[in-house]
Structures are given as C-alpha cells and as structure tokens.
Amino acid sequence: MGVVKYSLRAKKDLNIVLQYLKENWPENVTDDFLDSLEKLELQMQSMPNSFPSTIIKSKIFKRARLTKHNAVYFIVKAKSINIVAIHDTRQKNKHPKKLK
Numbered sequence: 871m872g873v874v875k876y877s878l879r880a881k882k883d884l885n886i887v888l889q890y891l892k893e894n895w896p897e898n899v900t901d902d903f904l905d906s907l908e909k910l911e912l913q914m915q916s917m918p919n920s921f922p923s924t925i926i927k928s929k930i931f932k933r934a935r936l937t938k939h940n941a942v943y944f945i946v947k948a949k950s951i952n953i954v955a956i957h958d959t960r961q962k963n964k965h966p967k968k969l970k
C-alpha cells in the first residue's frame with residue numbers, strides 16, 4: 871500500500887493531543903504515543919482492510935484504536951491511506967463530527 875497522508879483536521883487533532891501530553895505527562899508518554907502511531911501507520915499500510923468500517927454522515931471510514939483514549943479514522947485509497955481524524959474516545963460523541 872502507499873503512503874499515509876494526514877488531512878488538515880487530523881494534523882490539528884494530533885497537535886492537540888501532543889500538546890496535552892507534553893504539558894501534562896512525562897516525556898516518555900509522548901514518545902510512547904508517537905511510537906504507537908508509527909506502528910499503527912505500518913499496520914494500516916500492510917493490512918488496511920483488517921480494521922472495521924464505520925459509516926458517518928453517509929461516508930464509509932475505517933476506524934483504528936490508537937490508544938485506550940484515541941481512535942483514528944481513515945480512508946483507504948488506491949495508492950494511499952488518508953487519515954481524516956484522531957478522535958478522543960472520552961468525548962461525548964461516539965464519532966467525530968463532520969468528517970470529510
């Protein structure tokens with residue numbers, strides 16, 4: 871499979887999580903989070919269809935559990951994996967709103 875690409879929203883979501891971790895947790899927690907993200911990217915590239923599909927606003931996304939508190943929503947394209955959002959699962963909504 872091709873490269874992993876991040877949407878603007880996913881980049882923003884990732885920056886929010888990283889900033890929170892850096893401000894409130896030891897550095898090794900941030901490092902572990904980034905390691906988990908890298909492993910997930912490799913898994914998405916090698917086996918993208920192993921993740922469950924979910925429908926949000928009439929669109930089909932794949933959902934991957936990144937950590938206990940974060941889920942990654944992505945779309946599988948012919949030559950890429952497009953990450954559209956990183957969602958904090960502790961939030962009120964089951965799925966992130968307005969995925970594109």
